[in-house]
Amino acid sequence: MSGKRPAAQLHPRNRHQGRYDFDQLCSSHPGLKQFVKLSPRGQKTIDFANPDAVICLNQALLKHYYNVQHWSIPQGYLCPPIPGRADYIHYAADLLGSLNLGRKAVRVLDIGTGANLIYPIIGSQTYNWQFVASDIDPVSVESARAIVSSNKNLSGNIQVVQQNDKNSLFRNIIQASDQFALTLCNPPFHASKKDAEAGTQRKWKNLKSSSTKRGRNTIKPDKKALNFGGQANELWCEGGEIRFLKDMVRESASFSKQVFWFTTLVSKKDNIAPLRKLLTEVGACQVKVKQMSQGQKVSHMLTWSFMTVDEFRG
Template sequence: MSGNHSATQLHPRNIHQGCYNFDDLCSIHPELEAFVKADPSGDKTINFSDQQAVVCLNQALLKQHYQIQHWSIPSNYPCPPIPGRADYIHYAADLLKSVKLGKTPVKVLDIGTGANLIYPIIGSQVYGWHFVASDIDPVSVESAKTIVNSNSNLSDKVDVVLQNNSQHFFKNIIKKTDQFALTLCNPPFYASKKEAEADTLREWKNLKNSEVERGSQMQVDSEKQLNFGGQSNELWCDGGEIRFLKDMVKESAEFAEQVFWFTSLVSEKDNITPLRQMLVDVGAMQVKLRATSQGQKISLMLAWSFMMVEEHRNPESL
């Protein structure tokens, strides 16, 4: 077993509660055994600063909970903390209680799916959602396609596409006849590579000074490796998170009748006020906010819609 891998309470439906059970995980994915060690208290853990170890842990978790037999990512690309990613999916699912979906499959768009394809994996396997997963990075797209093609339980539920224009989010991806119940996005953290490197160095220094390495804290921070490689579009963009999300909000208004709920994680709480004002300006009819656990980090899920909730469904308030 290892230390608790969440600093905050996870969504009630999130199966990643409590500690990683390394005995069970190693029985499911024997390759993980090579990375397991004892922490200072004698509990089993891994070195969460080791990219190979974290990838192997994710492979075990994906096998155990989501029936994914083949999963890998290119070197130097972010390896996401699965418990926090699952939290976003479950809170997003709560939003759909307000939508009259009928018998058609729930269609979800994942903006910036990355090389890891984590959101489509969790959403398709837990809720049966059908995904369009887009990204501007050709390497990420090819990696995500390989994951889909290597797992039969994804092949009929996930379509991976390349966004050819880095200035757009929904254009070129949402076709005229498409209807989506939901969009997902985990925006870049930073405004520049320099800012990303400075923050990463500070966090790694703090972690090395810690006597006990705890699960998802280390896993979250391992997502921001010092060697950024080809993953720059996942970690920083011109203008940072606020510019990215303002552009997304503006463009979302053009697809107001084709998407019920637009959502995104927001890592900087000071960005919420200007985003709320912009959502009013573009005519959003509903805006909801929810704190989600991303390991030791808290992110906010911002959701907006240009349509009104059907009152008789008595949707769960966020």
């Protein structure tokens, strides 16, 4: 694949190392063939500015690596880059090593799973985790449930639930009898629609620059590809990422004995320090930060716990 991130920057267990093998992917999902072309350097690639091509690539990746035969998302919803999403799952799995759960079922909660359901798919098929996946958007919930019901290997491992309270993340989802080893979240990081649109323009500029450097300038923005997919609740919220995550930290304290590791992605490094301070204030006894790099993008996984291992094992 032209422009694929170096393998060394992905987690060692990430199956998406190196260039995409388009011959294998097309064998698994023949529909991808129509989008594959040669770059000026003679390498097989697709037009990553074409939303249809990117969705088809994801379908091929999910079939080839995760045995997901039926996957689609509503038009205009977020289409995730699977290699980077897989990295979060693998680093989260590293966290669970200290728990020594053995054959005990690992239950995971995905906050804001989206219409694409990508984290529960990767986590259930790679580590056999049992998922509760929540979202506040009814269309996302309907789409995620359709993905589960269309794939037998997902139906026994993933439960999709609707969050009806816009001011809650864990409340209404974590029930009194629930115990989770892990929570996941990829929060909206823009503070407004204007910020999200500015981010879109930067992405288009980067894609155009990259295409020009390869000797081809064919990138043209269109409304269909705005934000590379993504609804308002997927891309921005009032107060931005820091407001969202502060709310998450405060609410997590109410479920301190039902979850061992709370985790979230943090896209803005400057948000780490105030979140660490708040975690100390709410009584977290363990706080860790892991830097993850995919290509030129650097993000951080923030993790915290209110329990010791012995308390969790109970």
